[in-house]
Amino acid sequence: MTNQNVVVPDTKSGINLPMVRLSGSSIFPATAQKPPTAPGTGGNLEINGGGGGGARINSWIDSMRASSPTHMKSSSQSLSQQQQQITLPSAMDNFDQIMEASRGKQIVMFLDYDGTLSPIVDDPDRAFMSKKMRTTVRRLARCFPTAIVSGRCRDKVYKFVRLAELYYAGSHGMDIKGPEKGSKYTKGTEPVICQPASEFLPMIDEVFKELVAKTKLTPGAKVENNKFCVSVHFRCVEEKKWSEVAEAVKSVLKKYPKLRLSQGRKVLEIRPTIKWDKGKALEFLLESLGFANCTDVFPVYIGDDRTDEDAFKVLKEREQGFGILVSKVPKETNASYSLQEPTQVMDFLQRLVDWKKLAFQESRM
Numbered sequence: 001m002t003n004q005n006v007v008v009p010d011t012k013s014g015i016n017l018p019m020v021r022l023s024g025s026s027i028f029p030a031t032a033q034k035p036p037t038a039p040g041t042g043g044n045l046e047i048n049g050g051g052g053g054g055a056r057i058n059s060w061i062d063s064m065r066a067s068s069p070t071h072m073k074s075s076s077q078s079l080s081q082q083q084q085q086i087t088l089p090s091a092m093d094n095f096d097q098i099m100e101a102s103r104g105k106q107i108v109m110f111l112d113y114d115g116t117l118s119p120i121v122d123d124p125d126r127a128f129m130s131k132k133m134r135t136t137v138r139r140l141a142r143c144f145p146t147a148i149v150s151g152r153c154r155d156k157v158y159k160f161v162r163l164a165e166l167y168y169a170g171s172h173g174m175d176i177k178g179p180e181k182g183s184k185y186t187k188g189t190e191p192v193i194c195q196p197a198s199e200f201l202p203m204i205d206e207v208f209k210e211l212v213a214k215t216k217l218t219p220g221a222k223v224e225n226n227k228f229c230v231s232v233h234f235r236c237v238e239e240k241k242w243s244e245v246a247e248a249v250k251s252v253l254k255k256y257p258k259l260r261l262s263q264g265r266k267v268l269e270i271r272p273t274i275k276w277d278k279g280k281a282l283e284f285l286l287e288s289l290g291f292a293n294c295t296d297v298f299p300v301y302i303g304d305d306r307t308d309e310d311a312f313k314v315l316k317e318r319e320q321g322f323g324i325l326v327s328k329v330p331k332e333t334n335a336s337y338s339l340q341e342p343t344q345v346m347d348f349l350q351r352l353v354d355w356k357k358l359a360f361q362e363s364r365m
């Protein structure tokens with residue numbers, strides 16, 4: 001990856017930090033000149049404002065296109081031009097710098113699932129993580145408190161990860177559960193549980209059924225019930241039929257003012273309007289782990305999606321730890337470093353484990 005980053009000194013940690021360029025890099029297709037929302041809002045789409053019905057659907061389609069990396073290649077820029085716009089330095093190349101910043105602090109790991117621990121595939125039910133990745137995450141959790149933060153429903157992401165020693169925050173952080181009693185980080189107490197959107201369960205169920213009915217005639221559309229939110233996938237829908245998906249979602253949302261829309265990778269996501277997201281989940285977990293007002297904590301959040309921006313933003317605002325964006329293409333982001341794909345995430349996690357072991361051995365010499 002080409003590193004075109006500008007480096008500025010961080011007054012708090014005393015080390016050099018990459019400065020992320022948040023504007024002026026037009027990476028979106030000609031029809032969508034700028035990102036639909038600023039990073040840190042989980043990619044919310046405006047569903048009520050501006051223009052006539054047709055205009056609004058067109059802006060939805062633009063936004064859906066913008067969430068599709070394959071379209072970035074087809075924009076007027078060549079791939080090499082786009083790559084030059086990657087302003088984030090690689091977390092791998094800057095590993096020593098990151099570790100230096102964490103010196104004397106407790107590292108806490110937050111990992112998104114899809115696109116971070118598992119590769120993006122067409123069928124959401126088959127997004128398995130490799131055995132090697134599972135082993136690496138298991139080793140990581142022996143070294144640092146580790147949480148999985150996913151848009152998926154908690155049970156489903158647990159079925160993919162299958163590691164009881166982790167914290168899990170499903171439904172974009174709206175369903176949090178800590179490791180079972182007796183785990184290294186629970187200190188013998190009951191597991192933490194947080195479900196700030198439980199009153200929305202019946203509504204989400206209703207919306208799920210309505211969306212299944214409304215999209216059943218659109219080939220490739222898939223609606224996923226994520227318990228406290230619903231995902232409407234259009235990865236396998238022909239582009240000329242994306243408007244059908246957008247119309248279906250829009251017509252359902254109109255009836256439920258207490259629900260809002262956000263966007264991920266070829267997916268529209270319907271969720272409660274409550275002020276809760278992956279960033280809030282990160283803060284809740286830090287608090288549960290006893291790091292609420294600590295200065296000696298170093299959270300690292302790794303994620304690939306727009307909804308992960310809420311967590312990156314929290315880290316930036318707290319001036320603690322770092323966000324690492326998993327992406328091969330330039331994106332607007334609040335993350336500080338990048339990794340290209342899940343296999344590189346695995347290498348980074350393994351390096352963290354090795355670093356921790358070495359630090360432990362040195363401390364005993």
Ligand SMILES: O=P(O)(O)OC[C@H]1O[C@H](O[C@H]2O[C@H](CO)[C@@H](O)[C@H](O)[C@H]2O)[C@H](O)[C@@H](O)[C@@H]1O
Nearest residue numbers: 113114120121122124127150151231235265267
């Ligand atoms: O927060 P995450 O763990 O990243 O979950 C976000 C969404 O991930 C899944 O969808 C994405 O991955 C699928 C499998 O690779 C892919 O087919 C889809 O296009 C992606 O959007 C999951 O199915 C959604 O429910 C999550 O909200």
